Amino acid sequence: MEFRPNLQRTGNYHVYEWHPQGANRTTDAPVDIGYLGGTNAFRVNQQINGGLWLYLGTFPFAAGTTGFVRIKDNFTTGSVVLADAVRFVYAP
Numbered sequence: 001m002e003f004r005p006n007l008q009r010t011g012n013y014h015v016y017e018w019h020p021q022g023a024n025r026t027t028d029a030p031v032d033i034g035y036l037g038g039t040n041a042f043r044v045n046q047q048i049n050g051g052l053w054l055y056l057g058t059f060p061f062a063a064g065t066t067g068f069v070r071i072k073d074n075f076t077t078g079s080v081v082l083a084d085a086v087r088f089v090y091a092p
Contacts, residue, residue: 003086004068007061010036014058015069016087021050026079032070035059044071046081058091 007013015033019025025046033040037060044054061067067088073081 001073001083002068002070003083004065005061005086005088006065007063007067007088009090010063011060012058012091013061013067014089014091015056016053016089017044017056017069017071017083018053018085018087019044019046019050019082020084022080022082023047024080025050026081029081029083030072030074031056032068032072033057033059034066034068034070036062036067053087061088 027045027047029044029046031042031044069086071083
């Protein structure tokens with residue numbers, strides 16, 4: 001799933017992810033954040049912090065829709081990857 005905001009201004013943004021709590025979540029969810037100047041790839045343990053905003057980092061984004069957060073479910077069996085929302089908070 002991909003979250004692509006329409007940001008009103010260029011600048012730094014705090015990025016947060018929200019996933020529901022559950023014992024069948026993966027401990028290794030692949031997350032890509034595309035921002036002004038590159039892409040950051042990392043893993044999220046979704047068995048913890050379910051039902052809370054999880055801070056992913058602060059990144060520079062251009063105004064418009066070029067930035068994104070992509071949460072991938074590359075698993076064929078076993079645990080699942082879920083994401084209900086992504087939040088971008090302007091950080092002047």
